[in-house]
Amino acid sequence: MAAPRSFVWSRRIFLTLLTGFVLLPVYVMVSSSLKPLEDVSGEFRWMPSGLTIRPYFDIWETVPLAKYFVNSLIVAGAATVCSVIIAIFAAYAVSRYRFRGKRLFTVSVLSTQMFPGILFLLPLFLIFVNIGNTTGVALFGSRGGLILTYLTFSLPFSIWMLIGYFDSVPRELDEAALVDGCGPLKALFRVVVPAAVPGIVAVAVYAFMTAWGEVLFASVMTNDTTRTLAVGLQGYSTQNDVYWNQIMAASLVVSVPVVAGFLLLQRYLVTGLTAGAVK
Amino acid sequence: MNTTAVPDTGEPAVRKNSPGAVRGPRRPGRARRTALPYLLLLPALLLEILIHLLPIVIGVVMSFKELTQFYLRDWGAAPWRGLDNFRFAVDFDTPAGESLLKSFTTTCLFTVLSVGLCWLLGTAAAVFMQETFKGRGFLRALFLVPYALPVYAAVITWAFMFQRDNGLINHVLHDQLGLTDSPSFWLIGDNSFWALLIVSVWKGWPFAFLIIMAGLQNIPKELYEAGALDGAGVWQQIRKITLPSLRSVNQVLVLVLFLWTFNDFNTPFVLFGKSAPEAADLISIHIYQSSFATWNFGAGAAMSVLLLLFLLLVTGVYLFFTSRGRKATDA
Numbered sequence: 001m002a003a004p005r006s007f008v009w010s011r012r013i014f015l016t017l018l019t020g021f022v023l024l025p026v027y028v029m030v031s032s033s034l035k036p037l038e039d040v041s042g043e044f045r046w047m048p049s050g051l052t053i054r055p056y057f058d059i060w061e062t063v064p065l066a067k068y069f070v071n072s073l074i075v076a077g078a079a080t081v082c083s084v085i086i087a088i089f090a091a092y093a094v095s096r097y098r099f100r101g102k103r104l105f106t107v108s109v110l111s112t113q114m115f116p117g118i119l120f121l122l123p124l125f126l127i128f129v130n131i132g133n134t135t136g137v138a139l140f141g142s143r144g145g146l147i148l149t150y151l152t153f154s155l156p157f158s159i160w161m162l163i164g165y166f167d168s169v170p171r172e173l174d175e176a177a178l179v180d181g182c183g184p185l186k187a188l189f190r191v192v193v194p195a196a197v198p199g200i201v202a203v204a205v206y207a208f209m210t211a212w213g214e215v216l217f218a219s220v221m222t223n224d225t226t227r228t229l230a231v232g233l234q235g236y237s238t239q240n241d242v243y244w245n246q247i248m249a250a251s252l253v254v255s256v257p258v259v260a261g262f263l264l265l266q267r268y269l270v271t272g273l274t275a276g277a278v279k
Numbered sequence: 280m281n282t283t284a285v286p287d288t289g290e291p292a293v294r295k296n297s298p299g300a301v302r303g304p305r306r307p308g309r310a311r312r313t314a315l316p317y318l319l320l321l322p323a324l325l326l327e328i329l330i331h332l333l334p335i336v337i338g339v340v341m342s343f344k345e346l347t348q349f350y351l352r353d354w355g356a357a358p359w360r361g362l363d364n365f366r367f368a369v370d371f372d373t374p375a376g377e378s379l380l381k382s383f384t385t386t387c388l389f390t391v392l393s394v395g396l397c398w399l400l401g402t403a404a405a406v407f408m409q410e411t412f413k414g415r416g417f418l419r420a421l422f423l424v425p426y427a428l429p430v431y432a433a434v435i436t437w438a439f440m441f442q443r444d445n446g447l448i449n450h451v452l453h454d455q456l457g458l459t460d461s462p463s464f465w466l467i468g469d470n471s472f473w474a475l476l477i478v479s480v481w482k483g484w485p486f487a488f489l490i491i492m493a494g495l496q497n498i499p500k501e502l503y504e505a506g507a508l509d510g511a512g513v514w515q516q517i518r519k520i521t522l523p524s525l526r527s528v529n530q531v532l533v534l535v536l537f538l539w540t541f542n543d544f545n546t547p548f549v550l551f552g553k554s555a556p557e558a559a560d561l562i563s564i565h566i567y568q569s570s571f572a573t574w575n576f577g578a579g580a581a582m583s584v585l586l587l588l589f590l591l592l593v594t595g596v597y598l599f600f601t602s603r604g605r606k607a608t609d610a
Contacts, residue, residue, distance in 0.1 A: 003410070007513045011407040015418065018404060021481065022425060025436040028447055032439065040439075044450035090323035097316035105320065112331045114590055116542035118563045119583040122570055123334035123341065126354050133352050152330045159323060184315055213429035215545040216563075220571070230431045244439050251432035262427035263420060270489060 033249035040244040055249035068232035076211035079150035091162035141223035154207040165199030202272025341580035348574040364581035382565040401487025426485035434549035441465035471559040494528030
């Protein structure tokens with residue numbers, strides 16, 4: 001049926017305002033990254049007085065952005081790979097087997113989702129410092145330590161989502177493989193995993209995005225050599241000057257990979273997230 | 280719960296003492312089967328113990344100790360303080376207790392407003408975009424951009440917009456519209472609460488939009504057709520069909536949004552730095568500040584434990600009432 005005029009007009013007005021709200025920071029980010037420093041230090045201008053791509057070259061000099069980029073890539077990538085692989089095994093066990101303690105396991109995994117990060121930060125900080133003091137293994141400040149802390153949020157989420165995904169893969173598929181003489185692991189990797197690829201992609205994208213954007217652990221658990229983008233971006237403010245044009249350029253550069261990845265894999269992530277939440 | 284580990288075929292598992300079960304010596308294949316789920320779980324279990332269970336236990340122990348910078352290297356040697364850290368945290372006559380209470384009420388108000396606005400924007404956008412129109416796919420992707428952007432990149436842009444002298448917000452409000460007598464401060468003082476709220480809603484509403492859009496797809500078309508036959512207009516259909524059908528989706532969504540917003544550290548930390556202005560001093564920043572600025576980790580741990588107990592209580596009560604409500608409507 002045709003929508004009444006009141007509905008069409010409300011829709012137009014609401015969606016226009018909302019688009020403006022969403023786009024405003026994006027516009028500021030893009031336009032400011034192309035302005036000379038005088039333009040971003042003085043009164044705000046909607047239109048730059050002169051366009052320049054200097055900030056995009058300067059960002060690599062002012063702070064070691066490339067190093068932070070590599071650090072973020074390693075940490076987020078490793079956290080993603082670890083949590084996805086470990087979650088695949090765990091989710092397969094929960095989805096396909098009955099065993100003592102199954103409910104306890106799923107409930108405790110789920111409940112860790114609600115805990116504040118700050119709750120884990122202090123003890124993990126102490127554990128890392130003490131392991132360093134007693135064994136000489138420098139977890140504190142290392143990439144490995146940071147990867148481990150990132151698993152605190154990516155692992156429960158991955159397990160939780162993959163259980164839902166594996167449940168939606170028909171049991172008959174892997175049962176047939178078992179009957180054909182496949183071992184359970186072979187059935188998992190030959191049958192269940194390929195059938196759940198969209199779910200696994202969704203989990204991986206989500207884990208990577210959250211690790212890439214994480215600030216709390218990154219700001220406490222890193223040092224000069226292991227600093228990630230989340231902390232590194234603060235380096236553009238010096239005592240005398242804040243290089244806002246460079247901050248905006250750097251923000252754009254660090255956002256492009258995740259936003260592009262997100263838009264490419266959006267369909268998987270959207271169905272994955274909502275399958276988990278709507279069920 | 281079942282006591283034997285067998286592939287879950289959806290049928291009741293064979294009990295050990297049931298007449299049909301073979302009780303003879305176990306064949307190797309069967310023994311492997313029994314252990315298999317545990318073997319598969321082993322990596323996850325070990326990690327869960329290391330990154331969740333152990334830190335929680337240590338956090339609780341920490342909250343009973345006098346853990347200052349002197350004991351950081353060997354925290355086991357820190358003196359036992361019993362409940363002193365908790366008394367310190369919740370003694371509302373002292374500055375420390377008073378500021379914790381203030382931070383807690385700020386966080387509650389902030390969370391209610393932020394979750395409410397995110398839900399409202401998300402629902403409105405999803406409902407308006409339920410039917411296809413030109414440019415719908417593009418808008419949908421656009422609306423997800425705040426969600427996809429890394430927190431620090433997005434929030435730092437907002438911080439720039441809220442700058443007093445060179446920010447967009449004051450330029451519009453003061454220079455262009457003339458609404459304020461002088462440029463306002465947004466990142467210090469009372470305005471900071473509203474600045475934080477705007478950023479939080481901007482970042483959070485697309486998630487609500489996403490989940491509600493998925494919920495809308497599950498509403499059968501026949502319901503709308505029946506509604507139209509009964510003479511319900513679009514607005515009435517939204518009120519009578521769409522919103523009630525979203526009930527169970529909303530229950531999950533609100534809980535998740537509540538937990539994320541209440542625990543959010545990234546947004547205030549990037550917007551304000553290590554210490555937030557009093558008006559926007561969210562609880563996670565407050566605990567961080569109490570622990571790392573004054574090196575009083577014992578008190579910080581006590582606050583974390585209190586926060587955890589509060590979240591458990593709220594979630595428990597929430598789940599109790601929503602699941603009861605669900606049963607009542609199902610019956």
